[in-house]
Amino acid sequence: MKTHYISPEWLTLEQIDIIIKENYKLALTEEAAAAIDAGRKWLDHKMATNNGPIYGINTGFGSLCNHSITNDQLADLQANLVMSHACGTGDPIRIEIVKLMLFLKIQSLSYGNSGVQLVTVQRLIDFYNHDVFPVVYELGSLGASGDLAPLAHLSLPLIGLGEIWKDGKIIPASNALLENGWEPIRLQSKEGLALLNGTQFMSANGVYAILKALRLSKQADLIAAISIEGFDARIEPFNALLHTIRHHTGQIETARNIRELLEGSEIISRPKIHVQDPYSFRCIPQVHGAIKDTLEHVVKIITNEINAVTDNPTLFPEEELILSGGNFHGEPLALIYDFLAIAMSELGNISERRTYQLIGGKRDLPSFLVAKPGLNSGFMIPQYAAAAIVSQNKQLATPTSVDSIESSQGQEDHVSMGANGATRLVKLMDNVERILAIELMNATQALEFRRPAKSSKTIESFLSKYRANVAFVNEDRVMFTDIKESILFLQNN
Secondary structure (H helix, E strand, C coil): CCEEEECCCCCCHHHHHHHHHCCCEEEECHHHHHHHHHHHHHHHHHHHHCCCCCCCCCECCHHHCCCECCHHHHHHHHHHHHHHHCCCEEEECCHHHHHHHHHHHHHHHCCCCCCCCHHHHHHHHHHHHCCCEECCEEECCCCCCCCHHHHHHHHHHHHCCCEEEECCEEEEHHHHHHHHCCCCCCCCCCHHHHHHCCCHHHHHHHHHHHHHHHHHHHHHHHHHHHHHHHHCCCCHHHCHHHHHCCCCHHHHHHHHHHHHHHCCCHHHHCCCCCCCCCHHHHCHHHHHHHHHHHHHHHHHHHHHHHCCCCCCCEEEHHHCEEECCCCCCCHHHHHHHHHHHHHHHHHHHHHHHHHHHHCECCCCCCECCCCCECCECCCHHHHHHHHHHHHHHHHHCCCCCCCCCCEHHHCECCCCCHHHHHHHHHHHHHHHHHHHHHHHHHHHHHHHCCCCCCCCHHHHHHHHHHHCCCCCCCCCCCCHHHHHHHHHHHHHC
């Protein structure tokens, strides 16, 4: 059994990807456990010696912050918070994203700045390790004050309430507690607020999306190289000299990727009649490269966030301070999620344009990439599907961060709407994957019309694997299954 030990050490997206894919279990390091315990003991001491109001600890929440809570009501206050804030609605989010939420919430609480009990964090780890995944709903977070509603649903099972997933079905969380012999946690002062304040819903959706975006970006270069071969495009636009004088790292990297993918190809090296290619081919380095640069920026911001403490108020025991601030505000994520949505929408956009060129009956390719067009419609309608998805992505890429709605009687008068931006990303990534799968279908079909000439060893090897899943189209057949198989192929290669 592989175990990842939660610690203050910097967490990377690469680590998270491995931890999730290889089904690591979680455990606290002694350092993390000591930090959590010390933070809780310091808060208990502070509460015993302090008579003044401390937001969310002995006061109400939001605009109710001026309402004092007596010591004998502190535990009820935290349980009430979790129950009253579990107001999510819409579709449940994917279990993979819930798993990321648990992981990121555990990481954030492990620094000792949140004042939670060690037993609370350990129970979250128990949930993670025993595949007890709370049901969290897509809608309900404004992306400020933290992801209150989604994180409330994540936290309800701690107190024996809410729902979990079991064998693909939704059941009461209390069943899982009974099955595992777990008693509900009695939350102490501040704990409910520590659990609900934070950006882990936004962050988990973002981590899921950016990891997929990084994979799709690499696959887009490979699929574009196959399209280049199928369209009999020129190699000159990928010459390193062109790209070094423009300086953009992603552009230089993309041109190099295409050159390496096509190295040794008979098709790319033979003389061409045409002088120039359409922009969707000629400008692959400029477009794919700009997207790579965007992804690099998004990775930096998300990585900062997943290593952060984002609940409020925040404890600083060494400085003897409890500070009430706004680290829960999702603006850093909201802005980059809009940027990422626009960039990935463009990746799908240029992919569909290459598909359109391939079916146009140009450069000795048959119309719609089928031997007997007219009798056969061939690849006419897959392009329709890609175009429809591209159009939907343009709507999904509309910025969410420019919106804000006042809440909590004006106390929370500016919010990020980053949660809407985050959940939108997951849908958009699925769409881009579908568009690239359709381009792959078209590109591989077109390349077969260049036979007996061969492409590079890299591309021929990839085509061999793909053809084991999706056969060449000689005449019309049901094609939605080919699209489905192409999507699965990209997910697994």
